[in-house]
Amino acid sequence: MSALLQVRNVSKRFGGLVAVNDVSFDIQRGNIHALIGPNGAGKTTMFNMISALVQPSEGELLFEEHPLHKTRPDRLAGLGIGRTFQNLAVFGHATVVQNLLVGMHHRTRTGLLEAGIFFGRARQEEIRAREKVEEIIEFLEIEDLRDTPVGALSYGLQKRVELGRALAVGPKLMLLDEMVSGMNGEETEDIGRFILDINETLDITILMIEHDMHFVMDISDRVTVLNYGQLIADGTPAEVSASDAVIKAYLGRA
Amino acid sequence: MRSGHAVEDYRQLVALSDNPITWFWVGLLILLLLALPGLVPTYTLVMASAVGIAAIGAIGLNLLTGTTGLISLGQAGFLAVGAYTCALLMADYGWPAEAAMPAAAIFTGLLSLVIGVPSLRLKGLYLAITTLAFSLIVTHFILYSENLTHGPFGVRIANPTMLGMDIASDVGFYYFVGILLLLVSLFALNVMRTRIGRAWIAIRDHDIAAQVMGINLVHYKLLAFFVSSSIVGLAGALTTLRLRFINVEVFDLLISIEALAMIIVGGLGSVAGSILGAAFIVLLPEGVRILLDFLTPEMKTAYSNYVYEVRGLLIGAIVIIILRVESGGLVGIWMKTKRYWINWPLPI
Numbered sequence: 011m012s013a014l015l016q017v018r019n020v021s022k023r024f025g026g027l028v029a030v031n032d033v034s035f036d037i038q039r040g041n042i043h044a045l046i047g048p049n050g051a052g053k054t055t056m057f058n059m060i061s062a063l064v065q066p067s068e069g070e071l072l073f074e075e076h077p078l079h080k081t082r083p084d085r086l087a088g089l090g091i092g093r094t095f096q097n098l099a100v101f102g103h104a105t106v107v108q109n110l111l112v113g114m115h116h117r118t119r120t121g122l123l124e125a126g127i128f129f130g131r132a133r134q135e136e137i138r139a140r141e142k143v144e145e146i147i148e149f150l151e152i153e154d155l156r157d158t159p160v161g162a163l164s165y166g167l168q169k170r171v172e173l174g175r176a177l178a179v180g181p182k183l184m185l186l187d188e189m190v191s192g193m194n195g196e197e198t199e200d201i202g203r204f205i206l207d208i209n210e211t212l213d214i215t216i217l218m219i220e221h222d223m224h225f226v227m228d229i230s231d232r233v234t235v236l237n238y239g240q241l242i243a244d245g246t247p248a249e250v251s252a253s254d255a256v257i258k259a260y261l262g263r264a
Numbered sequence: 265m266r267s268g269h270a271v272e273d274y275r276q277l278v279a280l281s282d283n284p285i286t287w288f289w290v291g292l293l294i295l296l297l298l299a300l301p302g303l304v305p306t307y308t309l310v311m312a313s314a315v316g317i318a319a320i321g322a323i324g325l326n327l328l329t330g331t332t333g334l335i336s337l338g339q340a341g342f343l344a345v346g347a348y349t350c351a352l353l354m355a356d357y358g359w360p361a362e363a364a365m366p367a368a369a370i371f372t373g374l375l376s377l378v379i380g381v382p383s384l385r386l387k388g389l390y391l392a393i394t395t396l397a398f399s400l401i402v403t404h405f406i407l408y409s410e411n412l413t414h415g416p417f418g419v420r421i422a423n424p425t426m427l428g429m430d431i432a433s434d435v436g437f438y439y440f441v442g443i444l445l446l447l448v449s450l451f452a453l454n455v456m457r458t459r460i461g462r463a464w465i466a467i468r469d470h471d472i473a474a475q476v477m478g479i480n481l482v483h484y485k486l487l488a489f490f491v492s493s494s495i496v497g498l499a500g501a502l503t504t505l506r507l508r509f510i511n512v513e514v515f516d517l518l519i520s521i522e523a524l525a526m527i528i529v530g531g532l533g534s535v536a537g538s539i540l541g542a543a544f545i546v547l548l549p550e551g552v553r554i555l556l557d558f559l560t561p562e563m564k565t566a567y568s569n570y571v572y573e574v575r576g577l578l579i580g581a582i583v584i585i586i587l588r589v590e591s592g593g594l595v596g597i598w599m600k601t602k603r604y605w606i607n608w609p610l611p612i
């Protein structure tokens with residue numbers, strides 16, 4: 011069986027700047043895969059290409075053989091990709107429940123007239139979606155925050171809601187962009203536990219960008235390292251941390 | 265202090281309100297409104313109808329500006345399109361009100377897509393200016409296309425009936441507006457608690473995240489324009505049925521500003537807020553007049569001479585105060601007060 015996501019010779023140029031240069035790697039089903047590198051290494055550009063927000067200048071991105079480089083971003087959820095953003099991207103004035111329900115948008119079909127009279131399918135869909143949302147709320151341990159506007163929550167909790175929203179998409183692959191940056195030790199541990207749980211019990215493949223090295227080495231199955239848009243290492247945490255190029259570029263020479 | 269109640273069924277979670285006390289008060293309010301013609305003088309009913317029409321318009325605008333975050337200064341233009349479509353179909357083409365009114369609503373909705381399309385790339389101030397320009401174009405078109413619109417002479421319609429109901433009388437029209445306001449409110453509340461309303465909220469709060477969650481921005485922005493403007497067009501058609509004579513002066517640009525004031529004062533993104541805000545802004549001059557009745561006669565005369573200026577000043581001041589003190593508007597204040605009393609004597 012082929013990899014869940016195949017990145018094939020992908021490059022991205024913004025004017026004269028080469029953000030990503032001829033990068034190839036695979037993400038295997040069931041893995042927790044980390045994408046690391048110093049600032050400006052091209053990690054977020056790579057994420058945006060996988061989320062179809064940015065088109066690669068060259069190369070292909072195949073998700074279950076489906077070409078992501080020819081896809082519109084709003085088709086992503088339907089393909090089974092959920093993501094969180096580097097800075098908070100929650101719907102701040104909406105409640106926790108509403109935020110999570112937006113994640114289920116692509117799984118519902120209610121049209122305008124049905125919605126307006128709230129009868130039949132509209133009501134049935136709402137009830138089913140609420141049931142699923144309750145599962146996620148329980149999973150993320152945010153039962154007491156259901157009806158709180160997300161903008162009023164702490165940073166760590168907002169991130170947790172964002173994670174829940176990506177989960178509500180019902181993804182096969184979750185893209186997590188710097189989940190734990192700016193979090194304290196306890197919050198980081200919580201998120202780590204949730205990520206492991208999502209991976210193991212819900213069987214969702216994870217691709218995450220992280221700067222926290224302990225966090226990455228602790229929970230990842232595989233690590234890909236970018237530096238100035240080049241792929242400089244791709245392997246298990248042990249292999250990567252032993253790589254000369256990585257030590258030189260990123261971890262610093264001891 | 266009131267204690268919470270346990271929710272036992274998912275059906276309760278998707279209800280508009282699962283609290284019987286809320287439904288009791290809503291029922292009481294509807295009964296009161298039904299009995300109103302027997303309790304108050306005709307003038308009050310006429311004011312109530314004006315509030316109802318403004319409220320329908322405000323609900324429409326609030327879906328676009330409050331819920332989807334697309335700021336519109338084109339309310340006067342959309343009202344004019346709805347009003348003229350209804351008036352011309354009835355006066356020149358002999359359509360009955362039953363057909364002219366829905367046609368006016370749908371035509372306004374479709375026409376709004378013309379400015380909905382540029383809105384896909386414009387945000388904030390630029391979109392506001394585009395809608396303002398649309399409003400000006402509508403006014404000019406009406407003034408200079410005399411063959412179609414009677415130009416500066418305005419349009420007069422005969423006394424209308426609606427499904428056998430006499431809506432030319434003050435009482436009949438009051439009930440008619442009331443029924444429509446109820447239907448429009450329910451429609452808006454329902455749409456807002458489904459995927460469509462949530463997609464609009466998502467676009468307002470973070471459009472890129474909304475897109476990645478599977479929301480087609482083009483589709484939902486245009487849908488917001490269509491739904492919002494259809495409702496505003498309906499309010500325009502009601503204006504025609506109420507006045508029975510319209511010209512461009514009825515749709516002054518100031519109407520757009522007042523409509524924005526209504527939804528800001530009432531509460532952005534809230535149906536109840538739209539109604540409260542419309543009532544507040546429409547009844548403001550009356551309220552001030554009643555207050556001044558207790559003061560000296562000189563002030564009364566001064567006020568009746570400068571009622572428009574005073575009104576404009578007051579609206580401006582109130583909008584600033586609301587934005588500064590309680591950005592949730594009247595609905596926000598109501599929610600906070602309610603929470604305070606429910607939790608009393610504990611702090612919020």
